[in-house]
Every structure is written in C-alpha cells, then in structure tokens.
Amino acid sequence: MDIIQEIAELKAARNAVIMAHNYTLPEVQDIADFSGDSLELARIAADCQAKVIVLCGVRFMAETAKILSPDSIVLHPAPESGCPMADMADPADVRKFRENNPDTLLIAYVNTTAATKSEVDICCTSGNAEKIVASLPAGQKVMFLPDANLGGNLVKKLDRPMELWNGCCPIHNRITPDDIRQARQDHPGAVVMVHPECRVEVTALADEALSTGGMLKFVADSPASEFVVGTEIGIIHRMKKENPDKKFYPLENNPVCEDMKKITLDKIASVLRDLSCQVQLDEWAIAKARKPIEKMLELSK
Numbered sequence: 001m002d003i004i005q006e007i008a009e010l011k012a013a014r015n016a017v018i019m020a021h022n023y024t025l026p027e028v029q030d031i032a033d034f035s036g037d038s039l040e041l042a043r044i045a046a047d048c049q050a051k052v053i054v055l056c057g058v059r060f061m062a063e064t065a066k067i068l069s070p071d072s073i074v075l076h077p078a079p080e081s082g083c084p085m086a087d088m089a090d091p092a093d094v095r096k097f098r099e100n101n102p103d104t105l106l107i108a109y110v111n112t113t114a115a116t117k118s119e120v121d122i123c124c125t126s127g128n129a130e131k132i133v134a135s136l137p138a139g140q141k142v143m144f145l146p147d148a149n150l151g152g153n154l155v156k157k158l159d160r161p162m163e164l165w166n167g168c169c170p171i172h173n174r175i176t177p178d179d180i181r182q183a184r185q186d187h188p189g190a191v192v193m194v195h196p197e198c199r200v201e202v203t204a205l206a207d208e209a210l211s212t213g214g215m216l217k218f219v220a221d222s223p224a225s226e227f228v229v230g231t232e233i234g235i236i237h238r239m240k241k242e243n244p245d246k247k248f249y250p251l252e253n254n255p256v257c258e259d260m261k262k263i264t265l266d267k268i269a270s271v272l273r274d275l276s277c278q279v280q281l282d283e284w285a286i287a288k289a290r291k292p293i294e295k296m297l298e299l300s301k
C-alpha cells in the first residue's frame with residue numbers, strides 16, 4: 001500500500017484530522033484536511049471535534065492545538081521541531097519582567113511556548129496583531145514579545161509606543177532591504193509581499209506586509225498576476241495550486257525554515273499507527289495558557 005493511502009486509512013480508523021501550516025512540505029500540505037496560518041489553525045483546533053489531531057507545524061502550534069482542544073489526542077509528528085523565536089522568551093524572564101513592571105500589559109506573539117503563554121495577558125498572531133494592539137486603551141503600557149520585528153512594524157503602523165522584547169525569527173530577520181531591491185529589479189511588474197516578521201526597513205520597501213493566510217487571500221483577490229513572496233518558500237506551493245494562472249517569485253535569499261520541513265509523510269503515518277508523539281501538557285498548564293489565547297480569539301472575531 002502506498003503511504004498516502006495508508007495515511008487515509010489510518011486517519012479514518014482513528015477519527016483523525018490532519019492540520020498543516022502553510023510552510024510545511026508540499027506533500028504534507030496536499031494530504032492535510034486543513035492548511036492555514038497560525039490563527040486559522042488555532043481557530044480550527046478550538047472548534048475541532050475529532051478524537052485525534054495531527055498537527056503538522058512547529059511545537060508551539062501543536063501545543064496551541066492541545067490547549068484549545070484538550071480532550072483530543074494531539075500528535076506532533078516531529079517533536080524535535082521547535083520555533084527558534086519561541087525559545088527567545090524564557091518563561092522565568094517573562095515572569096521577572098512582570099514582577100518588576102506590574103502596570104505593563106504583556107502581549108505575546110503566539111510563537112511562544114505554553115509556559116511563556118501562562119505568564120502573559122493576551123496572545124496574538126501575525127494575522128490579528130494589528131487588531132489586538134489597536135483595541136488597547138491609549139496610554140496603556142505594553143511589552144510585546146518575543147518578536148521585535150513584528151512589534152516594531154506595529155509600533156510604526158499604529159503609531160503606538162510599545163516596549164519590545166529582544167527576539168526575532170532568524171529566517172525572516174535575514175531578509176535585507178537589498179533582497180527586496182533585487183526582487184523589484186528582477187520582477188518589475190510584480191507586487192512585493194513580505195511577512196511582518198521581517199525587519200521594519202524591509203517591510204517599508206514592500207507593497208504589503210501580511211501573515212501567510214493574509215498573503216493567500218491577497219493573491220486570490222488581487223487583479224495582479226505576478227507576486228514576489230517575501231517569506232518562507234513553503235507557501236509558494238499553495239499559492240501556485242490555488243492560482244495556476246499567476247506567477248510567484250521567491251526572494252534570492254531563499255528563506256527556508258528547516259523546522260517546518262521535519263514533518264514528513266512517513267512520520268505522519270508512524271504517529272497515526274501507534275499514537276506516538278502525543279503533546280503532553282498538564283491540566284493546570286492548559287488552564288493558564290488558555291486564558292491569553294481565548295482573549296485573542298475573542299478580540300479577533
């Protein structure tokens with residue numbers, strides 16, 4: 001039996017759904033029941049009735065699914081695949097900051113560990129960060145963590161001061177203004193999109209700064225036919241599949257998140273066979289980390 005057929009049979013036998021982030025390998029996206037950005041995956045997990053969720057993405061995404069769907073068995077087929085940015089906000093450091101700054105509201109990008117989420121007031125994703133920050137009362141002191149690039153882009157766009165944690169996505173942070181200039185020179189008619197995890201001086205040169213889900217929607221709705229894609233290259237698979245008549249160009253810099261590529265069809269079949277690689281969080285941790293995520297879902301309706 002081939003691996004795709006085996007996954008389909010195991011999935012039916014286990015009453016499982018497969019969710020995949022937009023950066024995962026093309027063959028993983030192709031067998032997923034749902035593909036999406038962090039916000040879309042969180043919303044699907046919150047509504048999910050399936051007995052088993054196979055979360056194809058990095059660890060914080062699998063933890064978020066478990067937090068929002070605690071009665072489901074959540075399988076993370078590559079438990080070693082983390083997000084380096086999530087590890088830049090240590091929960092003990094965040095707690096210390098909170099103790100020293102009791103009147104500051106803590107907003108955590110969803111790219112954080114469950115332990116760090118337990119220490120903050122609200123979560124956000126790149127898809128709803130603008131709406132969430134804009135909803136806060138003027139004058140409220142805010143610490144935004146861990147992505148200083150996403151935070152810096154929000155400060156600029158909303159003209160709202162916030163303290164920024166010293167963290168970033170190493171993949172998006174490597175994209176430079178020269179990469180954007182080069183792309184414009186190579187593809188003069190194309191719309192230039194970047195992810196808001198890029199540096200402020202990079203987003204300033206782009207036409208659009210959007211979450212991965214935002215990019216997919218923008219491309220589908222746009223009358224333009226050519227796009228420069230300033231984010232992890234995995235998303236180009238879905239863009240081409242959903243828009244066969246449009247053209248998509250990666251940056252020369254070729255941003256690849258190796259952690260996202262660790263999920264393979266073999267590993268998905270393996271966890272469905274023996275229900276291994278279950279996300280384990282104790283009830284107390286789930287209850288604490290759930291609050292800022294629920295607040296986020298409420299504010300971004």
Ligand code: 13P
Pocket residue numbers: 022036037038039111125126127169195197210211212213
């Ligand atoms: P999105 O929520 O835009 O998919 O971003 C997640 C991520 O990890 C980007 O690097």
Ligand code: SF4
Pocket residue numbers: 058082083084085086111169170171172197232257259260
């Ligand atoms: Fe984390 Fe960056 Fe990979 Fe996204 S692309 S999962 S932020 S390391």
